[in-house]
Amino acid sequence: MKRILILAAASLLGVAAVVHAAELPFNGFLEYSLGSRIVDDDTASGGILLHETRFQVDIIHDADSGSLQFRADFLLDTVTAESLTDVREAYILLTPSSNLDLKVGRQILTWGTGDFVFLNDLFPKDWQSFFIGRDDEYLKKPASAVRATWFGDSLNLDFVWIPVFEPDSFISGERISYWDFRQNRKAGPADGIIEPVRPDKTVANSQAAARLFGNVGNWEAAIYGFDGNYGQPKGYDSVLGKFDYPRLQTWGASLRGSLLGGIGNAETAWYRSLDDSGSNDPNIVNPEYRVLVGFSRSVGRDQTLGVQTYLEHALEFPDIGRSEQDRLWITLRYTGLFMQQNLTLSWFSFYSPNEKDAYVRPKVSYKVSDEVRTTFGANLFFGETENSFFGQFKDNSNVYARVRYSF
Amino acid sequence: MKKSLVIILLYAFILVPVPGAWGLSVDEIVSKANLASYYGGDDGAARARMQITDRQGRIREREFTILRKDVEEGGRQYYYVYFHKPGDVRKTVFMVHKRPDGDDDRWLYLPALDLVKRIAASDKRTSFMGSHFLYEDVSGRSIAADTHTLTEETGEYWVLDNLPRDPGSVEFTHYLIWIDKKTFLPVKAEYYNSRGKVYRRVEALEVREIDGIPTVTRSKVQDLDTGGNTEMTFTRIKYNQGISNEIFTERYLRNPPRKFISR
Numbered sequence: 001m002k003r004i005l006i007l008a009a010a011s012l013l014g015v016a017a018v019v020h021a022a023e024l025p026f027n028g029f030l031e032y033s034l035g036s037r038i039v040d041d042d043t044a045s046g047g048i049l050l051h052e053t054r055f056q057v058d059i060i061h062d063a064d065s066g067s068l069q070f071r072a073d074f075l076l077d078t079v080t081a082e083s084l085t086d087v088r089e090a091y092i093l094l095t096p097s098s099n100l101d102l103k104v105g106r107q108i109l110t111w112g113t114g115d116f117v118f119l120n121d122l123f124p125k126d127w128q129s130f131f132i133g134r135d136d137e138y139l140k141k142p143a144s145a146v147r148a149t150w151f152g153d154s155l156n157l158d159f160v161w162i163p164v165f166e167p168d169s170f171i172s173g174e175r176i177s178y179w180d181f182r183q184n185r186k187a188g189p190a191d192g193i194i195e196p197v198r199p200d201k202t203v204a205n206s207q208a209a210a211r212l213f214g215n216v217g218n219w220e221a222a223i224y225g226f227d228g229n230y231g232q233p234k235g236y237d238s239v240l241g242k243f244d245y246p247r248l249q250t251w252g253a254s255l256r257g258s259l260l261g262g263i264g265n266a267e268t269a270w271y272r273s274l275d276d277s278g279s280n281d282p283n284i285v286n287p288e289y290r291v292l293v294g295f296s297r298s299v300g301r302d303q304t305l306g307v308q309t310y311l312e313h314a315l316e317f318p319d320i321g322r323s324e325q326d327r328l329w330i331t332l333r334y335t336g337l338f339m340q341q342n343l344t345l346s347w348f349s350f351y352s353p354n355e356k357d358a359y360v361r362p363k364v365s366y367k368v369s370d371e372v373r374t375t376f377g378a379n380l381f382f383g384e385t386e387n388s389f390f391g392q393f394k395d396n397s398n399v400y401a402r403v404r405y406s407f
Numbered sequence: 408m409k410k411s412l413v414i415i416l417l418y419a420f421i422l423v424p425v426p427g428a429w430g431l432s433v434d435e436i437v438s439k440a441n442l443a444s445y446y447g448g449d450d451g452a453a454r455a456r457m458q459i460t461d462r463q464g465r466i467r468e469r470e471f472t473i474l475r476k477d478v479e480e481g482g483r484q485y486y487y488v489y490f491h492k493p494g495d496v497r498k499t500v501f502m503v504h505k506r507p508d509g510d511d512d513r514w515l516y517l518p519a520l521d522l523v524k525r526i527a528a529s530d531k532r533t534s535f536m537g538s539h540f541l542y543e544d545v546s547g548r549s550i551a552a553d554t555h556t557l558t559e560e561t562g563e564y565w566v567l568d569n570l571p572r573d574p575g576s577v578e579f580t581h582y583l584i585w586i587d588k589k590t591f592l593p594v595k596a597e598y599y600n601s602r603g604k605v606y607r608r609v610e611a612l613e614v615r616e617i618d619g620i621p622t623v624t625r626s627k628v629q630d631l632d633t634g635g636n637t638e639m640t641f642t643r644i645k646y647n648q649g650i651s652n653e654i655f656t657e658r659y660l661r662n663p664p665r666k667f668i669s670r
Contacts, residue, residue: 027494058497062665088519093662101662110521137519151658213657218512220525258510262527298529340461340635341537370467370493406494 027407028056028071035133035400038378042395043177043188049132049398051078056088066094079175088142103147108140109160111211111222113254113265115333116348117310119290120224120252120269122209123160124231126169131176131379131393133400141169155214162207165199167245168231171393179392181320182236186386186395196233196243205229219257224269226250234285234320235275246284247274262297280316287315296333302341306333323388328354342367350390357383357390375402436565436586437555442481443591445547447620448646450476452667456640459538462633468492469536472668476650482507485655486546489668500660507549516660523660532577539628539637544609563588579607590614590621606632618646 035050053076061068071089091105109123116139118125129138143166150157171178172195177188199205207228214221226249233243252269269290276284289312296306310329317325334347348361363377378399383391431439457469470492476485486503490496500516510528517524531543552572559566564585571577578600585595592614598607613625622644629636654664663670 027497029494060498060670062670064665067662067665095662101658108519108521110523137517140520149658151653156658256525258512258528261510263525265525297527301530301533304527304529337537340459341534367495369465373495404495406497 024407027058029404029406030055031135031402031404033134033400033402035398037396037398039395039397041177041188043186043190044175045189048079049175049396050134050400052076053078066092068092099151101147101149101151103145103149106142106144107147108142109145109147109209110140111158111224113256113267113294114292114310115294115296115306115308115331116350117292117308117329117331119267119292120211120222120226120250120254122207122226122228122231122248122250124166124168127171128169128174128176131171131396133377133379133398133402135375135402135404141166152214155212158211158213160207160209162209162228163203164201165205165207165229165245166231167196167198167229167233170232176393176396179387181387186392194233194243196245197237197240199229199245199247216255217257219255222254224250224252224254230273230285232321234273236283236320238283246276248272249274252290259295260297262295265292265294267292282318283320285321286317286319289313289315300336302337304333304335307331321389323385323391324355326354327389328352352389355383355388355391356385357381357388359390359393371405371407373404373406375404376400433555433557433567436557436591437550437567438481439591440584440586440593441547441550443621444593444623445484446477446480447622448477448618450474450648450650451644451646452648452650453641453644456642457536457538457540457637458639459637460635462630462635467537469538471536474650474654474664474667476652476655478652484546485652487655487659489663491670498663500663502655502660503546504655505546507547507551511546514657514660521661523657530576538639539630539635540639544628558583564594587614592621592623606630612638617644620646 031054033050033052033054035048037047037049055074056071057074058071069089069091073086073088074083075086076083087106089107091103091107094102096102110121112119112121114121124141124143126138126141143162144164145160145162147158147160172193173188173191174193175189177186180187180191209226209228210224212223228248229245230248231245233245235244235246237244249272250269252267254265254267256263256265271288271290273285273287276286280286290310292308292310294306294308296304299305308331310331312327314322314325319325330351330353332347332349336345337343338345344365346363350359352358360380361377363375365373365375367373378397380397381390381393383394385391386394452472452474454472455470459467459469469490472489472491474487478484484505486505488501490499498518502514504512513526513528515524515526516522531548532541534540535542535545553569554572556568557565558568564587567584567586568581569584570581571579574580579598580601582596582598584593586592587594592611594611594614596609597605600606608629608631609626611623611626613623614621615624616622622641624644625638625640627636627638648667650667653659
């Protein structure tokens with residue numbers, strides 16, 4: 001292990017020196033990451049969850065008529081022993097008329113008011129990256145999409161069309177173990193990777209999302225709609241023995257604004273599980289309501305505290321992927337900047353009083369120079385039972401370190 | 408009748424502000440200095456570079472484009488800040504709707520997450536981007552936050568002493584400010600701690616006339632306790648560019664205005 005570290009550090013320094021000297025015509029970063037379980041997991045042979053070197057290239061080209069953006073990661077993943085290219089963004093942004101913006105191509109899409117809690121943001125996510133200690137940005141997974149935003153005098157309309165369904169990178173057993181309800185036991189890397197059936201590539205299966213937004217007094221208000229599929233395999237065909245992504249339609253609304261010296265937000269969504277109509281099929285996710293209320297404010301110089309309460313209520317129970325009919329979370333975020341803002345201490349936790357489980361993300365990050373940032377953190381899972389949402393990941397609690405050279 | 412006339416005259420005498428040089432009252436000087444420093448033109452755009460030197464002499468750099476639009480002369484303003492350097496904050500946008508009489512509204516756009524974040528209004532005396540400049544140095548301290556007295560007048564400057572109305576909200580006990588009589592630009596400010604010692608100095612190093620508006624193009628903050636300092640240089644300064652209100656909305660957080668920001 002020591003030798004790997006020295007080798008990695010040496011190559012990182014070498015490339016950094018070359019990059020520094022070359023004055024490259026593009027920006028980006030070089031990053032080395034290493035993370036490991038801190039508990040034993042019976043379903044996995046090794047403890048290393050994260051071990052990779054990432055080189056990101058970021059190019060922007062602006063013209064009068066629009067912008068071109070290309071940003072891609074070239075990744076050497078030692079855990080899976082493969083090298084791959086992750087095109088994060090490759091789009092053209094145009095303004096065809098004074099009140100219309102058009103973004104076409106591979107892009108990251110985000111909306112809604114939650115902090116690490118998503119109600120109306122049904123765009124692709126990468127939960128595995130989130131759990132193993134990659135940078136927060138990797139929680140968002142790019143999609144190839146067309147985004148058109150129309151700006152009116154008081155109301156604006158955002159419309160997103162994703163022609164081919166892009167699933168989340170969910171917990172598939174590639175590195176992280178999980179509760180397998182089919183076998184009523186934990187499963188992990190030793191059990192193989194779940195490969196769900198994807199929807200056929202037809203126009204009818206394309207994904208559409210819309211947001212109508214504007215200001216109501218001092219509040220930012222929005223109404224949302226989505227028609228597509230669940231990003232996670234929340235359906236199981238017991239005949240084929242295969243998971244799939246059930247059809248989903250959602251409706252929702254949100255508010256955000258200044259409140260009591262801080263920022264308050266509220267959001268709600270109604271999930272219509274279209275494949276589950278009629279009688280309750282426990283192998284297809286049930287319709288559900290989601291409600292979120294949040295508040296954040298400054299608690300000292302360069303220090304912020306945020307609290308959220310989130311409730312997910314399944315209309316029927318039992319339900320796939322649920323140990324309780326309701327999922328109640330209280331989240332807590334603390335961010336503090338110290339030492340001329342070069343040191344960042346942060347904490348994010350999810351706690352469920354009814355499922356009796358928790359997930360904690362402490363992180364320390366220090367900027368050695370304008371170019372070099374080091375980050376140390378942990379993903380800690382707790383739970384009374386092995387089948388609750390966070391409890392199932394108990395044996396995947398991990399610590400990680402990253403060093404990034406930006407240029 | 409005579410008695411009441413005397414009273415009226417007396418009142419008039421007391422209520423008329425005590426004139427400083429050139430017949431200006433202290434409040435007029437403060438208000439003109441505020442307009443000269445933060446409200447030049449109806450809008451403004453500039454490229455800024457900060458060089459931050461810490462107590463050990465290590466240097467860090469920041470570079471950003473700043474757009475400003477005045478909603479009310481001497482009152483509400485919009486600010487849009489697009490970061491070019493360092494690499495880890497490149498493309499990040501910070502937007503402020505400034506209200507001198509209340510909490511500012513602040514947004515941050517994180518491009519890698521396509522996230523428009525609303526930031527809780529905080530202490531305006533926190534560091535701007537890890538530099539020795541504070542938010543208040545960049546966008547102005549409300550003139551109503553202090554009481555001002557003229558302590559000295561020279562041929563070139565008015566020297567004002569400023570006492571905070573709410574001493575608990577700031578780290579200084581008072582500060583002196585030197586205002587140039589010709590341009591009304593504050594050219595130096597010295598902040599005193601509770602031991603009566605100057606611990607912080609902000610200075611204009613270079614003033615140039617741009618589009619007929621005297622403008623501080625280079626300034627410096629020194630932390631006299633630690634020896635750290637930050638120098639800020641403005642280039643490509645332009646006034647009255649017709650920057651519209653809609654630049655300061657969510658649309659342009661996600662789609663930076665190419666007309667004003669060259670990347």
